[in-house]
Amino acid sequence: MWEVDPDLDLLLPPLTIQPLVENAVRHGVLSQAKGGTVQIRILRQADATYIEVKDDGTGMEQEKIRYVLDTTRKHQGGIGLCNTNRRLTQMYGKGLSIQSKAGEGTVVSFVIPDRDWRERD
Template sequence: MPIISGYDLTKRIRERFSLTELPILLLTARSQPKDIENGFLAGANDYVKKPVDALEFKSRVQALAGVKKAMQEKLQIEAAWLQAQIQPHFLFNALNTIMALSEIDLDRMQKVLEAFSQLLRGKFKFTDLNELAPLEDELELVRAYLLIEKERFADRLHIKWEVDDDLQVIIPSLTIQPLVENAIHHGIMNRPEGGQLTICISQLENHIEIRVEDDGVGMEKSKVEGLLKKTASHKSGIGLLNTDLRLKHQFGQGLKIESVKDKGTKVSFMVPNDIGK
């Protein structure tokens, strides 16, 4: 290829996509063992030397396509599991809150019950999570979740919205609510006094930025770096990792996480302006 070699292009692709997310088959006249080794070191899945037999080439392509399909199916299963899961303590606390309000404030109880019903509908709506949904639909789910959590944590949870008007954009399903949930339970509520959650959605020149901030306990740099690695095992890590992968598949870039120990955390992602128009 002109300007850039196949090895260099492969390295660039590997900066964004893993071996299973986007398999690469190198087709080249270079046949020395060192050339083959360099191809695999660059990140290729397979290496075919010219001249190539058509049947062999087709078989190798089909095998790698199967690898990618298996990865996509795994991601979808994991996303559906994350979509459906509701932590037992959240379920019990929500129901306890509703029962307590039934004895002191029926209007507030009705609002929490409606929010709880809306949240359950969103969580158990098994759709293709690679499909795009209107931003407002995602925000409605977030508002329902926050209404319940605000009733539960009262003055320990302060919520600030900074959302530009008339934003018409679509995003992958369930990409904001997991960030909000993570900020509350792993950031803010780890402080005895609680703190503030800020949801900021801004129109920039070429993108819309969606950002979730908290002034909770924050994280050290090493922990931040581990959150989006394929080996993430903590439940919050799995949720963030899955969201990051789905965003990368859709937009080519995923989550950006900034955190300072004892200061708080910012998690953001960008959506191109032309999505949904």
């Protein structure tokens, strides 16, 4: 499901939404016999654009969230969330936010500021 503000004009760094959707599908909804739903929301805020990928899949425990966002670990298996988090943090000073509850689903979001932080005086 999509929810996108009309007339949105946004330059998005490559490979930011795609890995989030792939993870929501692969690890969230497809890991359940009943399947599930993935929702992508892109909304304007005061000085930024909010991007969210939400699923009603299996969810994650807090320890798993810390693990997938840990940029210091030696990668074993998938690296999509970790790399996306690292690139967003390098570009905007803030990376991914993940809220999840086992058995209920996961929300992964990030914010793209209207103006790059490094351009500020």
